[in-house]
Amino acid sequence: MKKNQTKKVKVATRKLTTIIGEIRATLRTDTASVIRRGNLLIEAKAQVEDGKWLTWLDENVSMNVRTAQLAMAAARFASKYESDSYLNLSVTALYAISGKPEIYTDKIVAAILREAETKPVSEERVLDIAYNMRPKPPAPEAADTEKQAEAEAEAKEKEAAEAAAEAAEAAALIDGPPPSCHRRRRRRRRRARHRCWWRSNEPVKA
Numbered sequence: 001m002k003k004n005q006t007k008k009v010k011v012a013t014r015k016l017t018t019i020i021g022e023i024r025a026t027l028r029t030d031t032a033s034v035i036r037r038g039n040l041l042i043e044a045k046a047q048v049e050d051g052k053w054l055t056w057l058d059e060n061v062s063m064n065v066r067t068a069q070l071a072m073a074a075a076r077f078a079s080k081y082e083s084d085s086y087l088n089l090s091v092t093a094l095y096a097i098s099g100k101p102e103i104y105t106d107k108i109v110a111a112i113l114r115e116a117e118t119k120p121v122s123e124e125r126v127l128d129i130a131y132n133m134r135p136k137p138p139a140p141e142a143a144d145t146e147k148q149a150e151a152e153a154e155a156k157e158k159e160a161a162e163a164a165a166e167a168a169e170a171a172a173l174i175d176g177p178p179p180s181c182h183r184r185r186r187r188r189r190r191r192a193r194h195r196c197w198w199r200s201n202e203p204v205k206a
Contacts, residue, residue: 019044020060027061031087031094038075041068073098081113088116092123108133 019040026037048056057063077098078086086094089112097104097112104112108130115121115129 013047014043016044016047016060019047023061029091031089031091034071034091034094035075035078035086038071038073039079041072042075045072070095070099083113083117085113085116088120089126090120090122093121093126096123096126103130 023037023040023044026033026040044056045053054065057065057068074094077094078084089097093112097109104126111133112121112126112129115125
């Protein structure tokens with residue numbers, strides 16, 4: 001459940017040296033530490049001069065900008081909800097949800113957090129929930145369905161024509177050899193008769 005919008009109370013600015021010490025104390029891999037670290041980084045960034053944030057991260061907390069961005073996104077995500085069920089999300093699951101709002105809509109996040117109320121939720125499980133709740137593709141329009149039916153009918157007609165041609169060819173082979181084969185047979189018979197005639201008329205040797 002998302003938090004209600006309340007009037008912001010101005011908080012006194014703390015020294016960066018204090019914030020740095022607290023950030024270093026959160027350099028662990030559990031979800032609660034990541035969220036705490038993200039809140040501290042947001043607080044620190046508000047005090048760092050423009051253009052010096054990357055250098056400040058490297059020199060004071062030995063952190064690259066991508067890691068800082070993930071932690072801050074996770075902290076902003078957690079701040080939206082009254083329930084602390086997000087603590088049952090794995091760190092990678094929390095990074096995935098908070099870093100891709102175009103995929104993890106409010107409806108999908110609500111389903112994930114409901115499950116996280118009773119058991120730990122891994123990144124793989126988060127992906128499964130998002131996949132199963134993805135928007136269904138629109139149904140094909142009537143015109144597209146008609147075109148598909150016409151294409152299927154043409155394909156069936158083509159198959160039928162090819163089958164008929166194959167059947168006719170097979171029938172021709174069964175009925176007998178083509179005319180060219182008959183001509184070759186007639187020529188062979190004539191040559192055989194000529195050889196017989198030549199042998200019968202050959203003079204007898206003394």
